[in-house]
Amino acid sequence: xxxxxxxxxxxxxxxxxxxxxxxxxxxxxxxxxxxxxxxxxxxxxxxxxxxxxxxxxxxxxxxxxxxxxxxxxxxxxxxxxxxxxx
Amino acid sequence: xxxxxxxxxxxxxxxxxxxxxxxxxxxxxxxxxxxxxxxxxxxxxxxxxxxxxxxxxxxxxxxxxxxxxxxxxxxxxxxxxxxxxxxxxxxxxxxxxxxxxxxxxxxxxxxxxxxxxxxxxxxxxxxxxxxxxxxxxxxxxxxxxxxxxxxxxxxxxxxxxxxxxxxxxxxxxxxxxxxxxxxxxxxxxxxxxxxxxxxxxxxxxxxxxxxxxxxxxxxxxxxxxxxxxxxxxxxxxxxxxxxxxxxxxxxxxxxxxxxxxxxxxxxxxxxxxxxxxxxxxxxxxxxxxxxxxxxxxxxxxxxxxxxxxxxxxxxxxxxxxxxxxxxxxxxxxxxxxxxxxxxxxxxxxxxxxxxxxxxxxxxxxxxxxxxxxxxxxxxxxxxxxxxxxxxxxxxxxxxxxx
Numbered sequence: 288x289x290x291x292x293x294x295x296x297x298x299x300x301x302x303x304x305x306x307x308x309x310x311x312x313x314x315x316x317x318x319x320x321x322x323x324x325x326x327x328x329x330x331x332x333x334x335x336x337x338x339x340x341x342x343x344x345x346x347x348x349x350x351x352x353x354x355x356x357x358x359x360x361x362x363x364x365x366x367x368x369x370x371x372x373x
Numbered sequence: 374x375x376x377x378x379x380x381x382x383x384x385x386x387x388x389x390x391x392x393x394x395x396x397x398x399x400x401x402x403x404x405x406x407x408x409x410x411x412x413x414x415x416x417x418x419x420x421x422x423x424x425x426x427x428x429x430x431x432x433x434x435x436x437x438x439x440x441x442x443x444x445x446x447x448x449x450x451x452x453x454x455x456x457x458x459x460x461x462x463x464x465x466x467x468x469x470x471x472x473x474x475x476x477x478x479x480x481x482x483x484x485x486x487x488x489x490x491x492x493x494x495x496x497x498x499x500x501x502x503x504x505x506x507x508x509x510x511x512x513x514x515x516x517x518x519x520x521x522x523x524x525x526x527x528x529x530x531x532x533x534x535x536x537x538x539x540x541x542x543x544x545x546x547x548x549x550x551x552x553x554x555x556x557x558x559x560x561x562x563x564x565x566x567x568x569x570x571x572x573x574x575x576x577x578x579x580x581x582x583x584x585x586x587x588x589x590x591x592x593x594x595x596x597x598x599x600x601x602x603x604x605x606x607x608x609x610x611x612x613x614x615x616x617x618x619x620x621x622x623x624x625x626x627x628x629x630x631x632x633x634x635x636x637x638x639x640x641x642x643x644x645x646x647x648x649x650x651x652x653x654x655x656x657x658x659x660x661x662x663x664x665x666x667x668x669x670x671x672x673x674x675x676x677x678x679x680x681x682x683x684x685x686x687x688x689x690x691x692x693x694x695x696x697x698x699x700x701x702x703x704x705x706x707x708x709x710x711x712x713x714x715x716x717x718x719x720x721x722x723x724x725x726x727x728x729x730x731x732x733x734x735x736x737x738x739x740x741x742x743x744x745x746x747x748x749x750x751x752x753x754x755x756x757x758x759x760x761x762x763x764x765x766x767x768x769x770x771x772x773x774x775x
Contacts, residue, residue: 322636326577343578343579343580343581343594344577344578344579344594345579345672345673346593346672
């Protein structure tokens, strides 16, 4: 399974949606994921890819990890995998 | 209704191992937060905390006691001894039968848990010390205080996360005020600066890696602390008759529940607790000169708390001072309200307002006088101490200058 599919699966599960309901330009708010849901999703992604995501709930927009849309999250994870596993 | 005064105070925390040292540090705006000295620090992303340094348990307790006292109990007993010595009260006969101890605590014996989990899971041992349970139970501190000082009345531990101590002290106040007992020992403690205790908080992604900067626009989370504070709450006439030194009067409290979210704070829940404390204390909002804020240094708490204060106090919100001493001693979780009550005592008794240190950039969403970086002298008649816990459980206490 590629990175995008796995992230979509995690986010869909968190949002209690079908994978087909999650598109790359959705924001997490669009999908009904709140701050706790976001922290849980990040944990699930870290576990799935065995990476560490620099995310602090107090400054969600300040870290390098862009959570503004599903697409940006996928891009950020690919970058982290390359950095941390490459 | 009886009037209730504080006749003894004691503490151990990152700023000092007694009340005078702690208050001196608060006046100087000293920071007790630094790199943690705990096992497996290299496996933690969060490496700082308000740790109690150079605490020597063997100077306070014998070997047999140490086998029964987790670190949170040790802190509590040391603080309790200081409070009892200051009050000069001796619990004997009728007084002993009526007086008890109510303490706040959240995690119980976290160091005991951590050490013993390591032993059975990591080291694969199949045997643990027989006193694991009596050490880790989170009423252990209250029980040992009751034994050491002969308190035979209502005694228990209150656990409401970050509001534990304020809930505990509110109940003790209510018992003395209602005439149930002439005196109560109260306060709270916490000792969760161990690998498991910090790792659990790290998971929530609300901790700062570099410092606690409450109300500052560049704040980025909370920093844990550890320690205890213990007080003697006494009925005024009882204290007067024996010529006790009175530190401050406790005039009211209120509790509320947000009933909304397990971690996100609520402005209305906080405001109801603050307003309720004013009503209970029969205090006009304009009499409040100082608020010791919950002020955790998280994005969410500080703006919500500022909004709640603005809501309750209206125009007076711009005249009162509000500071978060967590910037200095860290967040003691279940013990935090107790240590923070010391800042309120210092405000009403000594006219010294402890600062919010680490304050670097104004935040328009926290536009109050947060006493940035330097302590201030001011005459304060009434001080409030806020505590708003995870789980949406709030408790606010009101002190008046005596």
